[in-house]
Amino acid sequence: MSSIDPTTAQMITAAVSRGAKPDADSVSYALLDARFRSFEITMRLDDVIAGVRKVRATFTVPTLDVA
Structure with a gap:
């Protein structure tokens, strides 16, 4: 989100x-x-x-390793 305008960044944040x-x-x-x-x-x-x-796509969910 480095080269987008502030309004678009706010819109992305709101949608997510x-x-x-x-x-x-x-x-x-x-x-x-x-x-x-x-x-x-x-x-x-x-x-x-x-x-x-x-x-x-960049969101990862941590998993618990139970071994």
Whole structure:
């Protein structure tokens, strides 16, 4: 998220925190829930979906090694 504008970064954070999947409907509903305006969502939807996809891809769940 280094070369994106602050609003897009906030939108990615809001979508991820609301558990959005990396698809248009899920991200749009999450951003509407976060009170972003529809024209902002329309302008940045592709970037936010890519950001959500990147965050979900880098998320790892620690496992407990019981041996």
